[in-house]
Amino acid sequence: MxxxxxxxxxxxxxxxxxxxxxxxxxxxxxxxxxxxxxxxxxxxxxxxxxxxxxxxxxxxxGFPHKHHEGGWAGKKRKWREHWEARMGHMTPEEKERMKDQLSRCMGGRWGGWKSPREENPGDNENKDEEQPKN
Structure with a gap:
């Protein structure tokens, strides 16, 4: 049977x-x-x-795997855990410096990239004026 x-x-x-x-x-x-x-x-x-x-x-x-962790959501979770662990060992000054560097590089949350010339417009004023010829 x-x-x-x-x-x-x-x-x-x-x-x-x-x-x-x-x-x-x-x-x-x-x-x-x-x-x-x-x-x-x-x-x-x-x-x-x-x-x-x-x-x-x-x-x-490829074929699907049983140990697949939710596509983009799983990758986002792993990325977040990685950076939280990495930033957990930093001092508040190091965290602030890193956030400042990222905001300069990325232009804040929604802004675009800024060139060094746009960041410090006063430094390059004399270079743009015509120099007298000798």
Whole structure:
């Protein structure tokens, strides 16, 4: 009795895999044949070419991993933890100096980059005036 259940489960899994491959291949073929020839004057493909295209994309772009940590949200969290740990060891003066350097480099939160000439306009006033020729 137990062997029949295992055989049935294996058969059901194989049928689900086959059905998914059929649907993905057919859907890819329909989308390709609907869009590519019209937009780019490309070729029309068959079902087997569509399955090959899907397999090629998965090989080139990779397969999902179970230990994936939430895409951009996970990367943002790791970045924040890294900088909080790094700035946790700084003195208040070092933190303020770093924030000042970043704001000069980045131009504040929403501003653009400022050249050194824009930061100290009084230093370069004499250089712009015409020098008398001797």
């Amino acid at each position: 137990k062997k029949k259940r295992i055989v049935w489960k294996v058969f059901a899994i194989l049928m689900m895999v086959a059905l998914c491959a059929l649907l993905l291949g057919y859907g890819t073929m329909l989308l390709w044949n609907w869009l590519i020839p019209e937009l780019f004057a490309g070729p029309v493909i068959t079902f087997w070419q569509a399955l090959g295209l899907l397999l090629l994309c998965k090989l080139l772009l």
